[in-house]
Amino acid sequence: MSQEFTSRDKDYSKWYNDIVEKADLAEHSAVRGCMVIKPYGYSIWEKMQQALDKMFKDTGHVNAYFPLFIPKSFFSKEASHVEGFAKECAIVTHYRLKNDENGNGVIVDPDAKLEEELIIRPTSETIIWNTYKGWIQSYRDLPLLINQWANVVRWEMRTRLFLRTAEFLWQEGHTAHATAEEAIVETEKMLNVYADFVENWMALPVLKGVKTPNERFAGAIETYCIEALMQDGKALQAGTSHFLGQNFAKAFDVKFAAKDGKLDHVWATSWGVSTRLMGALIMAHSDDQGLVVPPKLAPLHVVIVPIYKTDEQLKQISDVAAGIKKNLEAKGLSVKYDDRDHLRPGFKFAEYEFKGVPVRIAIGGRDIENGTVEVARRDTKTKETVKQTELIAKVEQLMVDIQQNLYKQALDRRTAGTHKADTYDDFKRILDNKGGFIYAHWDGTAETEQKIKEETKATIRCIPLDNKQEEGNCIYSGKPSKQRVVFARAY
RNA sequence: CGGGAUGUAGCGUAGCCUGGUAUCGCGCCAGCAUGGGGUGCUGGAGGUCGUGGGUUCAAAUCCCGCCAUCCCGACCA
Structure with a gap:
């Protein structure tokens, strides 16, 4: 594993790929354009999901799940929506395989053709609005505030891990309201939720704005977005929130009776963020030593590395480390004690650096004598010696400091890049x-x-x-x- | 989907022009030493040469198809 990262200056694309690969975030799969998200990468995504999910719940939304398959006919109901997605859809045409009579292995059974083809969802507006039709009759059924966590497929020609893959994971909120004003408030509220998340959890400043008609979501009246600046000077759309007007309500005939008995189409929004945020996270903070993860999203906050010569010394260090680990975990931090014997400390230091673990604690023979430990932070790559008695408070403070420092660095970069x-x-x-x-x-x-x-x-x-x-x-x-x-x- | 390149052990590669079943490094396994920034030595395991077909006594090597990856364009969260 002795390896160097390509530097950002030398080849930014390669640097990005190196980090994804060497920090164990994801890899290419056997399927074109699709990735395997590895456990370490997935645990960062899970942290994102947890934080976002709580924010959605706190703003009154509930989760549900809609099908992966959408009847083809649903797509043609909203004209601009079809047009936007038609070129990148995967389509299911058959439902059975059989053994080839000529011995060429399995083939698609031509007798098993579907009467109506199914589209693998590139987004779920159509199937959801078809469903909402049955759920909404009265103003008393509104607002309907639903989110789903799902995978979607967009048949991309050129893919990049996390940034653009044929299949990706995301959440999509789909809400229905009695008035346009209320739907617009919802659209803006969720944009703010995204901005809050990206800034406070991912430590990445964003611009909030609206898209021009050209860049608008297919089927939307207005698309709001958050835009972030990456280290190479390119922008990345980190999330979108759409005011859909009555377009989908009309297409799927979703009407409600108001207090005065009048029937009207409901007003809609949809909003989403995807595993693309992982790409944003990587490019926002990482350096030429590897990934840098903000503490609030780090799967592992602290790693403890023992430095020892004898078994007896290792035992002493392990006792101290166990106490530290227990106390840090009591503060809600995730801690690993890495006592693997076949790797030298320097190797471990480098390994946790390229995986972006925010804080490293090294404990050696000298520390045992002095009642100290060495504390190193990933963001600044600085080290200091800290008394064991002051360690827990120190590490807690470091989590706050690192989170803030990463945001500040990203903000400074954006200011310089504007x-x-x-x-x-x-x-x-x-x-x-x-x-x-x-x-x-x-x-x-x-x-x-x-x-x-x-x-x-x-x-x-x-x-x-x-x-x-x-x-x-x-x-x-x-x-x-x-x-x-x-x-x-x-x- | 167009142009270019590549595909040999888990990873990176040599060999391909001038056909004779494979080189080296990292990693992996065992042992000993080492241990405050990517450890050293010794021994060992691991390969349908992307895939299917063709030429040939013989194919990693020559020919054709297919697949995948990377780079460049058109498209896109």
Whole structure:
């Protein structure tokens, strides 16, 4: 396992892949475009799920589960929705295999063709709204606030572990409301939940905004998003929340009787985050020594490594370590004592560094004599000697400090990576130099947005929610503009 | 889905041009020493050469199909 990471400067893509692989997060599977999430990676995802799930419950949502398969006909009910997903659907056409008579192994039984093909969900709006039709009759049935944790499939041409895979894990919230205002409040509320999660748990600052019509979810009236900046200057959409208006209610004929007896279609939202957040987490904090995980999402908070020469010394150290482990665990921290005898301490140090464990405690013969331990933190890679009596409080404080420091570092990086451009030349120069978020005036037309995308590969990431109004001229067309929007090259 | 590259032990590779069943390193197993930043020595196990077909006395090597991965484009959470 003696291995070096490719540095970020040398090859950012390779650095990312190295971390995913060497930190044991995931690997490619035998199936094209699909990954195996390994236990260490999955335990980070589980932490994310737990935190998000609690936030959903705290805001009044409940979990349910809808089928993986969606009848093909459901898709054609909402025109723009079909159009958005048609090109990337996996389709089930048969339900049986049989042995080939010519001895070519198993083949699809041509007699077992489905009357109506089933689409493997790329998202669940259609099956859910078909179901909601039976659940909603009266304003008393509203709001309906449901979330599901599920896998979805989008047949991607080019995939990258966590960032874009053919199958991925996510949650999708689907809510129904009596009024447009209430649905918009819900859409914004869930956007704030996502922003809160990404900033406070993942320690990653995000921009909240709305998408341009071009970038909007297929079937939505308005798409809200959170956008984060990665270390290579590319943006990553970390979550979206959609105001769907009455589009799906109309498509699936979901009406409710108001107090006054009038029938109206209900108002909808949907919102989701996916295992893509793992990609964001990796690229947000990790360095050339490997993964860095914020304490709030770390599967393992502290590792204790003994340094010893004799069995007797090991026993003394193990006794001390057991006490420390017990006391740290009593504080809710997850702790591992690594007394594997065939590996040297230095090897273990490196191993836990590339897995991103926030704090390492080393205990040696000298420490036993002095009543101390050596404490090293992953984020700054600094070490200090701490008295055993002060250790528990010290480690608890470190968890807070590391979480904050990671956020601050990410925020500083984003600040340094955020620019303004007033001319198209400037705009292109910034993109080619360092990338990042670029605030620039835009004339509001899809044509300009498209041209800029074709010429520079930069897209409008969002129009920030609390955007400053400011007179200016579009960097591309020169036409008047009332505000700057955020451009970037994106994942 | 187009262009390019690659596929040999768990991983990384040599061999391929000029056919004769395979090289080296890491890892793994055993033992001894070592132990405050990726340990050393000794011995050992492990391979349908991605896959299917063809040429040949003989194929990792030559030819064709397929699959997968990586890079570059079009598409996208």
